[in-house]
Amino acid sequence: MSHDSAPQPLTARPGHALHGDLKPPGDKSISHRAMIFGLLSIGETRVEGLLEGDDVLRTADAARALGATITREGEGRWRVVGTGIGGMQDPAGVLDFGNAGTGSRLMMGVVGGQPVTATFDGDASLRKRPMRRILDPLLQMGAEILSEAEGGRVPLTIRGPREGIPIRYELPVASAQIKSAVLLAGLNAPGVTTVIERAASRDHTERMLRLFGAQVTVEPYGECGHGRSIALTGQPTLRGTDVIVPADPSSAAFPLVAALIVPGSEVTLRGVMMNPLRTGLITTLIEMGAEIERLDEREEGGETVADLRVRASRLKGVDVPAERAPSMIDEYPVLAVAAAFAEGATRMNGLHELRVKESDRLAAVAAGLSANGVDHRVEGDDLIVTGSGAPPAGGGTVATHLDHRIAMAFLVMGMASKNPVTVDDGAMIATSFPTFRPTMAALGAEIVEEAASA
Numbered sequence: 415m416s417h418d419s420a421p422q423p424l425t426a427r428p429g430h431a432l433h434g435d436l437k438p439p440g441d442k443s444i445s446h447r448a449m450i451f452g453l454l455s456i457g458e459t460r461v462e463g464l465l466e467g468d469d470v471l472r473t474a475d476a477a478r479a480l481g482a483t484i485t486r487e488g489e490g491r492w493r494v495v496g497t498g499i500g501g502m503q504d505p506a507g508v509l510d511f512g513n514a515g516t517g518s519r520l521m522m523g524v525v526g527g528q529p530v531t532a533t534f535d536g537d538a539s540l541r542k543r544p545m546r547r548i549l550d551p552l553l554q555m556g557a558e559i560l561s562e563a564e565g566g567r568v569p570l571t572i573r574g575p576r577e578g579i580p581i582r583y584e585l586p587v588a589s590a591q592i593k594s595a596v597l598l599a600g601l602n603a604p605g606v607t608t609v610i611e612r613a614a615s616r617d618h619t620e621r622m623l624r625l626f627g628a629q630v631t632v633e634p635y636g637e638c639g640h641g642r643s644i645a646l647t648g649q650p651t652l653r654g655t656d657v658i659v660p661a662d663p664s665s666a667a668f669p670l671v672a673a674l675i676v677p678g679s680e681v682t683l684r685g686v687m688m689n690p691l692r693t694g695l696i697t698t699l700i701e702m703g704a705e706i707e708r709l710d711e712r713e714e715g716g717e718t719v720a721d722l723r724v725r726a727s728r729l730k731g732v733d734v735p736a737e738r739a740p741s742m743i744d745e746y747p748v749l750a751v752a753a754a755f756a757e758g759a760t761r762m763n764g765l766h767e768l769r770v771k772e773s774d775r776l777a778a779v780a781a782g783l784s785a786n787g788v789d790h791r792v793e794g795d796d797l798i799v800t801g802s803g804a805p806p807a808g809g810g811t812v813a814t815h816l817d818h819r820i821a822m823a824f825l826v827m828g829m830a831s832k833n834p835v836t837v838d839d840g841a842m843i844a845t846s847f848p849t850f851r852p853t854m855a856a857l858g859a860e861i862v863e864e865a866a867s868a
């Protein structure tokens with residue numbers, strides 16, 4: 415979201431137990447990719463269950479500007495007719511990605527591999543985020559960076575080559591966004607583009623490349639078995655297809671943790687994606703003693719999904735290994751909230767990537783914990799939260815820094831702390847979970863708007 419409107423402070427008050435059934439919104443990662451693969455394909459892509467959050471709508475606008483025909487046919491039902499690889503047009507204006515790291519970085523990969531020129535921009539949060547990590551491999555693949563803001567940030571302009579150069583690229587950090595940008599640029603390169611990751615990150619791009627007709631091989635890489643080598647054969651013809659978007663485990667995390675910490679709660683989350691590269695939070699919460707049952711596991715749109723029955727639980731502190739970070743990277747703010755209600759210390763190791771999200775999430779979480787009387791410390795890139803097993807004081811106001819996950823995590827805290835918790839701005843929640851407030855209200859949570867301070 416561009417943040418032109420006034421901030422929207424929200425307060426969550428402790429109250430009744432949470433009860434009910436809900437289907438979390440469509441997965442954000444897959445929704446962005448559905449629009450992007452629709453653009454890159456010939457023919458029609460039909461999407462069901464698309465996340466209609468601001469981030470994804472920005473990606474849809476960008477795909478339109480590059481030549482796709484995109485129509486909304488009903489709630490979550492979208493149709494994309496693409497241009498195919500090599501058939502895109504120069505967008506008439508700037509591609510404004512708002513708050514969306516994924517949309518902007520993946521689309522940089524697309525533009526960096528195609529004979530088009532486009533300018534990327536975003537809101538104050540996106541303008542702070544590092545893009546050099548995307549531009550470096552794109553330069554090797556033949557793209558030109560015509561302009562960029564200081565330090566390799568947006569606004570920046572990329573001109574892609576007529577035909578890309580296939581490369582072998584080892585990721586400097588575990589990042590599905592960098593991996594995806596390189597693979598998407600590799601679509602217009604003759605020969606094989608290979609990405610090496612030392613720790614496996616979410617694999618939605620690889621899965622969707624195959625679904626749309628590309629040839630991709632994935633092999634284990636490295637001694638400890640955590641790494642992967644992904645090889646894409648360039649210049650395939652991608653064909654439009656049907657995409658069913660499962661419910662987003664990163665959004666499910668908020669009602670899930672709320673149900674664990676509000677006494678007497680029982681909530682069922684329907685159809686949540688259980689891709690093992692996305693379920694690190696569930697693994698961690700179960701280690702902490704959470705009662706989470708995985709029911710009716712089934713296949714939906716090429717992913718395993720399950721219903722999760724969650725009951726309020728007594729939690730204990732655990733050590734979360736750094737290797738688990740890629741599978742729960744967006745879930746640390748709400749895990750820190752769960753840890754504040756647990757008995758003992760929860761140590762979250764290796765959180766350096768949290769510093770370059772929509773906000774510096776390590777700093778924002780620490781400040782939010784301080785504001786609400788939670789014992790914690792940051793040691794290098796590790797966060798240690800020590801709970802007493804009783805609810806924390808709450809009563810604080812949390813600075814969200816244009817970060818949807820900071821806003822939702824601390825609203826969840828306020829549902830079970832001794833005193834209400836206020837977040838200074840809930841507007842960004844619309845980027846990933848536009849129905850958060852009515853969804854939580856239907857379970858029995860109380861979230862109210864505060865008057866914005868001048």
Ligand SMILES: O=C(O)C1=C[C@@H](OP(=O)(O)O)[C@@H](O)[C@H](O)C1
Pocket residue numbers: 442443444516588589590591592594616743744767
């Ligand atoms: O590829 C994706 O869809 C995403 C990858 C992750 O980012 P990084 O690649 O920067 O780790 C994650 O934080 C983001 O919300 C979505």
Ligand SMILES: C=C(OP(=O)(O)O)C(=O)O
Pocket residue numbers: 442513514515516517744771772819846
């Ligand atoms: C990091 C996130 O998203 P993005 O990088 O797409 O802005 C997120 O949704 O938590």
